[in-house]
Amino acid sequence: MIHEEMSTLLSGNDLSPEEYGEFYGRYIRKSIGENLFTRLKAGYRDVTEVLQSLDDEVALFKYAEGKWTIKETVGHMIDTERIMNFRALTFARGDTHPLPGFDQDDYVTAANFNQTPLDDLMQQYRGVRSATLQLFSSFDDEMLMSTGMASDSKFTVRALGFIIAGHEIHHLDIFNEKYLPKI
Template structure:
């Protein structure tokens, strides 16, 4: 499935900016290519870059990375629950509470790369296991409709968004 194949009602409108950033690639191709791009980006960072923030009060690079990891885990979980026809509404999460609780500024780059690879590989394996019907399943997440496929594309769009910020705002 490609982003253009998502239907109206597959995800809340506020995720449109993430979906719009994506190339028209199959979800699994996209997740794999992003993994390569992100690992390349991360391995080229200097450890001192982790403490960089582009503006006072904004997250450091070290804080953004666990935020991305947490978000990916949460959307993988949402996709799994939805694909398995669990109709229990899924709660939102407070990203602003997660970041300080993550201890991100005490993490090292090697551990963050290791965690990123593990999470992304886990997600790829999960999405590979989904049938076409599973991708189309919808559930309720954060008060809005969400399809399993849309959850995958939101993961990809969220990463693309932050990678763009790293390059354009953080000048990395």
């Protein structure tokens, strides 16, 4: 078990592009340089702050045709974090089976997030973030550097943590730039 502040691997400053698929670099770049646990806790605060100011009607807003509603975006963030956690657990445990990718649009469509009360989505978000923090706290340095294949790319466990954090920052940026100014 790792203590949140003890591992130098958790700053991400030395993350190499060989630790994640090229597509995920945009999320990694948003999240490195800060302790992973600090970043995940800050992200939790930021998302909660945005969502608690909304109601169910407002959370059905989408800023353009063909874009997701706020509820769908939150649901997508939850699903993505769950998938990255599963990948991290799988690789940390030494499972070498390649894991498939997932089509985010198909997942959002199948989930019917717009019918889920925003409070329920927020509870799910809190639960998955708590699970993420607990899961990554359970990894030692060797586990953090474990690798596996997913979406036809190689990942380290620690890179998956920074992808979770950066993916959240990505969607917070979109909320702040494209959703919130219009509601």
